[in-house]
Amino acid sequence: QQQVKQSPQSLIVQKGGIPIINCAYENTAFDYFPWYQQFPGKGPALLIAIRPDVSEKKEGRFTISFNKSAKQFSLHIMDSQPGDSATYFCAAVPDNYGQNFVFGPGTRLSVLP
Amino acid sequence: NAGVTQTPKFQVLKTGQSMTLQCAQDMNHEYMSWYRQDPGMGLRLIHYSVGAGITDQGEVPNGYNVSRSTTEDFPLRLLSAAPSQTSVYFCASRGGWDSSAGELFFGEGSRLTVL
Numbered sequence: 001q002q003q004v005k006q007s008p009q010s011l012i013v014q015k016g017g018i019p020i021i022n023c024a025y026e027n028t029a030f031d032y033f034p035w036y037q038q039f040p041g042k043g044p045a046l047l048i049a050i051r052p053d054v055s056e057k058k059e060g061r062f063t064i065s066f067n068k069s070a071k072q073f074s075l076h077i078m079d080s081q082p083g084d085s086a087t088y089f090c091a092a093v094p095d096n097y098g099q100n101f102v103f104g105p106g107t108r109l110s111v112l113p
Numbered sequence: 114n115a116g117v118t119q120t121p122k123f124q125v126l127k128t129g130q131s132m133t134l135q136c137a138q139d140m141n142h143e144y145m146s147w148y149r150q151d152p153g154m155g156l157r158l159i160h161y162s163v164g165a166g167i168t169d170q171g172e173v174p175n176g177y178n179v180s181r182s183t184t185e186d187f188p189l190r191l192l193s194a195a196p197s198q199t200s201v202y203f204c205a206s207r208g209g210w211d212s213s214a215g216e217l218f219f220g221e222g223s224r225l226t227v228l
Contacts, residue, residue: 009153034216043117043203043219044156089155100146100171101217105155 003027004092006104013080014112021075021107023090028071030092030102035064035075038087038106047088048075080111115139119204119220126194126227134189134223136204142218144207145187149173149200150222156203162187194227201225 005024013019023033034049050057050064050073057064061078077084090104120135138145146161158171162181176198178190187206191198204220 006155036219041221043205043221045219046216049216100158100161101156103156105153 004104010108012110024072029094031095032093036089082111117220136187138206142206147189148203196227199227
């Protein structure tokens with residue numbers, strides 16, 4: 001069964017801290033792993049994405065680490081700011097034509113000033 | 114640059130009533146989809162479409178109907194609303210239907226309460 005597990009469910013850090021959100025999957029056909037950021041009252045928006053041919057991708061303060069053998073990937077937020085407070089969803093997309101995004105249950109992040 | 118537009122933003126229904134959530138995109142995307150978001154459940158796929166005239170069921174299709182007569186529009190119909198359909202609904206579109214198509218664009222959501 002296609003499923004993406006995500007932890008923790010919620011996370012509170014101080015400004016400047018480095019929150020880490022972890023995701024795991026089972027289906028080896030997944031080959032695209034995006035992270036979405038959602039602010040209250042808004043739709044999710046793409047934050048950063050990775051494909052399994054690389055082990056790490058960095059965009060600004062956001063980094064994805066990918067471990068293909070363990071079937072795990074994680075999001076790190078460097079120097080976190082109160083404006084990063086949001087819900088974060090990991091997702092996985094199979095490489096087969098005609099498949100859909102599979103989302104994790106989400107992590108609610110609060111960055112305290 | 115509107116992207117994905119959903120209406121209405123808020124709706125209250127009584128059990129048994131029917132209604133349609135509207136979704137329109139102006140990016141000429143082939144792929145459109147509807148998700149519902151419930152606390153602790155993430156985003157669950159209801160129905161999706163890969164082009165005009167083509168629709169298919171997602172993970173949680175019961176109680177919902179869709180059609181795709183144009184590339185731009187993908188309405189979601191609730192046939193006989195139930196309290197279990199109280200949720201936030203998101204429409205999303207994408208340029209293609211495989212993993213190379215990249216980003217999934219979401220609307221701002223429609224919050225539905227069924228009494």
